[in-house]
Amino acid sequence: MSENQRIYLDHAATSRLRPEVLEAMQSALSEQFGNPSSVHKEGQKGRRLLEEGRDSIAKSLDCQPSEVYFTSGGTESDNWAIRCLAEYATRDDPSKHRVITSAIEHPAVLESCRYLEKQGFEVVYLPVDQYGLISPDSLAKALTPETCLVSIMYANNEIGTIEPISELVDLTHQQGVLFHTDAVQAVGAVPISFHKLGVDAGSFSSHKFGGPSGIGGLYLRNNLKVPSLIVGGAQEYGLRAGTENVVGAVGLSKALEISVAEMSSETKRISEIRDLLIKNVLSSIPSAKLCGHPMDRLPGNAHFVFDGVEGEALLLYLNLEGYACSSGSACSSGSHESSHVLQAIGLTPSMARSALRITIGHENTEEDVLSIVPVIQKLVARLQTRR
Numbered sequence: 001m002s003e004n005q006r007i008y009l010d011h012a013a014t015s016r017l018r019p020e021v022l023e024a025m026q027s028a029l030s031e032q033f034g035n036p037s038s039v040h041k042e043g044q045k046g047r048r049l050l051e052e053g054r055d056s057i058a059k060s061l062d063c064q065p066s067e068v069y070f071t072s073g074g075t076e077s078d079n080w081a082i083r084c085l086a087e088y089a090t091r092d093d094p095s096k097h098r099v100i101t102s103a104i105e106h107p108a109v110l111e112s113c114r115y116l117e118k119q120g121f122e123v124v125y126l127p128v129d130q131y132g133l134i135s136p137d138s139l140a141k142a143l144t145p146e147t148c149l150v151s152i153m154y155a156n157n158e159i160g161t162i163e164p165i166s167e168l169v170d171l172t173h174q175q176g177v178l179f180h181t182d183a184v185q186a187v188g189a190v191p192i193s194f195h196k197l198g199v200d201a202g203s204f205s206s207h208k209f210g211g212p213s214g215i216g217g218l219y220l221r222n223n224l225k226v227p228s229l230i231v232g233g234a235q236e237y238g239l240r241a242g243t244e245n246v247v248g249a250v251g252l253s254k255a256l257e258i259s260v261a262e263m264s265s266e267t268k269r270i271s272e273i274r275d276l277l278i279k280n281v282l283s284s285i286p287s288a289k290l291c292g293h294p295m296d297r298l299p300g301n302a303h304f305v306f307d308g309v310e311g312e313a314l315l316l317y318l319n320l321e322g323y324a325c326s327s328g329s330a331c332s333s334g335s336h337e338s339s340h341v342l343q344a345i346g347l348t349p350s351m352a353r354s355a356l357r358i359t360i361g362h363e364n365t366e367e368d369v370l371s372i373v374p375v376i377q378k379l380v381a382r383l384q385t386r387r
């Protein structure tokens with residue numbers, strides 16, 4: 001690899017803006033500035049772009065445009081759905097004070113649940129098995145008449161495991177309880193129909209599939225009663241105040257449209273590369289162990305631990321060799337706490353600190369991705385001898 005050539009393998013963290021998205025955003029930026037709430041021509045142009053974006057997102061995610069709300073990203077969508085749905089339910093019926101989630105959720109969900117605990121809610125954190133799967137039986141047992149909300153992620157951001165959401169939704173609805181899914185890692189990567197899935201609420205985020213960061217969305221089933229998280233003006237059907245991010249909405253909808261159009265071919269291509277990568281890493285590095293489900297995982301996700309290796313050092317050396325990867329958790333940003341996800345699947349804290357997450361995106365070729373294998377092999381051998 002030449003000195004300046006970099007290989008980006010951290011698409012679960014964020015993805016590069018697609019060129020077509022950049023073009024659509026540039027043209028929106030230069031041609032429109034009006035406030036979509038204004039009655040004049042300039043404002044109405046902004047309104048049209050916003051609503052065209054909403055229509056296109058609804059088509060991509062198989063739902064009604066009136067069920068799509070723009071937010072500032074996955075974190076806000078998760079906060080809004082969890083805090084406001086639970087608070088509304090308990091206001092209607094104070095006996096409904098129980099929320100169920102899982103032990104492997106993103107901090108945006110876990111911290112929203114901790115906020116609810118401080119407001120007097122009881123939160124149940126369902127365990128997962130060695131692959132990170134939530135068992136429908138454990139959810140069935142946890143659902144009591146006091147439960148008002150279940151929030152389970154569609155796919156895990158660290159180990160890539162895809163949860164049996166349809167089954168979990170059916171069980172939850174049989175008890176008349178609302179279901180929210182954090183679909184931030186899944187939207188744009190695997191086919192999602194919010195109507196077929198039957199969830200009441202679903203979070204997604206533009207920068208995970210080639211759109212800009214700082215914009216995302218929340219699917220809220222029509223006629224669902226939910227108060228606002230952000231109060232102020234009457235934007236977003238009166239539920240999410242603040243002048244709309246029109247250019248962001250243009251970028252989000254364009255990125256999703258392209259991701260959905262390419263999905264069947266890209267899912268196949270990327271998962272084939274991922275499988276080759278997993279096979280080559282496991283066969284060439286004896287201490288390597290794959291985390292997450294062997295089959296039910298996101299197309300681009302390969303997550304390993306290497307016994308006896310300090311993951312942070314591995315990431316830094318890979319960066320020097322030209323590869324951008326991650327540990328998948330807060331460890332990569334300087335925290336020494338090991339991942340709650342890896343601990344939940346049964347790894348010891350020291351194993352959990354040896355993590356390497358490689359997430360493949362549409363810009364990666366098979367050659368690019370497989371070129372990392374001998375580099376990991378060399379670095380793992382070097383770091384293991386240092387113990």
Ligand code: PLP
Pocket residue numbers: 012013072073074075076078106108153155156157182184185205206214216
């Ligand atoms: N939920 C999951 C599963 C994620 O992976 C992320 C981002 O990494 C988020 C929520 C937060 O999304 P955002 O960065 O758009 O706030």
